Amino acid sequence: xxxxxTLPLLLSLGATLGSASAWALPSDRDQPIRVQADSAELDDxxxxxxxxxxxxxxxxxxxxxxxxxxxxxTAQGDIDVFTSVGKPAYYEQKPSPDKQIVKAYGLTIQYFAxxxxxxxxxxxxxxxxxxxxxxxxxxxxxxxxxxxxxRATGTNVSSPRPRxxxxxxxxxKPAAEQGQ
Numbered sequence: 001x002x003x004x005x006t007l008p009l010l011l012s013l014g015a016t017l018g019s020a021s022a023w024a025l026p027s028d029r030d031q032p033i034r035v036q037a038d039s040a041e042l043d044d045x046x047x048x049x050x051x052x053x054x055x056x057x058x059x060x061x062x063x064x065x066x067x068x069x070x071x072x073x074t075a076q077g078d079i080d081v082f083t084s085v086g087k088p089a090y091y092e093q094k095p096s097p098d099k100q101i102v103k104a105y106g107l108t109i110q111y112f113a114x115x116x117x118x119x120x121x122x123x124x125x126x127x128x129x130x131x132x133x134x135x136x137x138x139x140x141x142x143x144x145x146x147x148x149x150x151r152a153t154g155t156n157v158s159s160p161r162p163r164x165x166x167x168x169x170x171x172x173k174p175a176a177e178q179g180q
Contacts, residue, residue, distance in 0.1 A: 028060030028093070037069070047073030047080075055084070061094035061101065066109070082111040088123055095128075103127045106138070107158060116142040121152050123159055135164035 038053025048070065051057075055069040066084035074080045084091070091104040104127075106120030117139060120126070124138040126147075137152035149164045 028062050031060035033057065033059045047075070047077070061092075063090070063092045064109070065090045079113045082113070084109045091118070100129050104138075118142065124149070124152075130169040132167045133164070134166075136160065 035051060035055070035057050037051035037055040039051070041050045041052075043049070050071075051069045053067070055064075055066050057064040057069065064082075064084050066086035066089035068085045070081075070083045070085075072080045072083075085108050088105040088107055089109040091109050092101050094101045104118070104120055104125070106124040107122035108120075110119040110121070111117070112119070119140075120138040122136065124135050126133045126138055126140070133147065133149060135149040135151075137150060139148045140146075141148075151162065
């Protein structure tokens with residue numbers, strides 16, 4: 001393995017992390033990417049990079065953690081799937097300057113670059129602005145800004161949850177409306 005061949009994988013990682021735009025500050029994509037792990041295995045022939053041991057990936061306000069993070073590439077060298085596995089794996093990002101950080105948890109977190117979809121599997125939980133959304137599986141389509149949640153069919157889950165659980169905080173009304 002030569003570093004020159006690995007460079008496209010790292011560059012496409014940057015493009016992928018910056019493209020999760022619905023949950024991202026625009027300036028995040030212009031920030032450097034930092035990957036920290038106990039070990040890294042980069043297979044240029046297969047287009048797979050595996051980072052192990054307390055993995056932390058940051059770019060601007062984006063932070064992804066896990067015990068193992070695997071990145072696969074397409075034949076064209078673009079990032080295909082980004083998978084973080086942990087107890088739990090963790091994702092956070094500030095969607096805009098006036099919004100609080102979005103936090104997402106799951107024993108497995110996958111990001112599918114081609115359709116900009118984030119999938120949280122097993123003990124899945126999203127926290128945003130005090131609202132929580134929990135279930136076996138949560139799928140967030142960042143392009144269409146649609147969330148689907150429910151059973152994680154076809155996968156073994158550590159804590160079966162036949163139902164989703166949401167907590168939605170009341171809207172804060174401006175002071176002028178409260179006095180009326």
